[in-house]
Amino acid sequence: MDLNSINLKRFHLHYFSYLFVLLLLSFPLTIGLVEEGYRILFYIGGAISFAIQMAILQLRFLPRKIPALAETGFPFFTVFLSFFLNLSILIAFQVLEYPFEATSGFLIAYFVHLLFLVFASYFSGK
Numbered sequence: 001m002d003l004n005s006i007n008l009k010r011f012h013l014h015y016f017s018y019l020f021v022l023l024l025l026s027f028p029l030t031i032g033l034v035e036e037g038y039r040i041l042f043y044i045g046g047a048i049s050f051a052i053q054m055a056i057l058q059l060r061f062l063p064r065k066i067p068a069l070a071e072t073g074f075p076f077f078t079v080f081l082s083f084f085l086n087l088s089i090l091i092a093f094q095v096l097e098y099p100f101e102a103t104s105g106f107l108i109a110y111f112v113h114l115l116f117l118v119f120a121s122y123f124s125g126k
Helices: 008-033 036-064 074-095 100-124
Strands: none
Touching (some): 008 100, 036 074, 074 100
């Protein structure tokens, strides 16, 4: 998927509609899999993950506005930023002894975000 040639408004519309559908589908699934008191922690972990993934994705779109960033390797830097930021948040969840539901919500949201990028790449035809 070429980040310089996609329509950002359409991309964001598809991304947030994808998130909304996943949220609606997750309600019946979490009833049987996550305990009642910890369900909100599961969704908080997922919300933190989606917010971070979207912020890093916006950083990857930044060279569209400032072309000099593309020449300096800024999009490649965001890959490492994403990895270490996600890793540090997972470590913080463990060090601060958050319940497992927050960590699992974070990881599931991360992989769902990656799945969206795979779908977007496939359907964009690039």
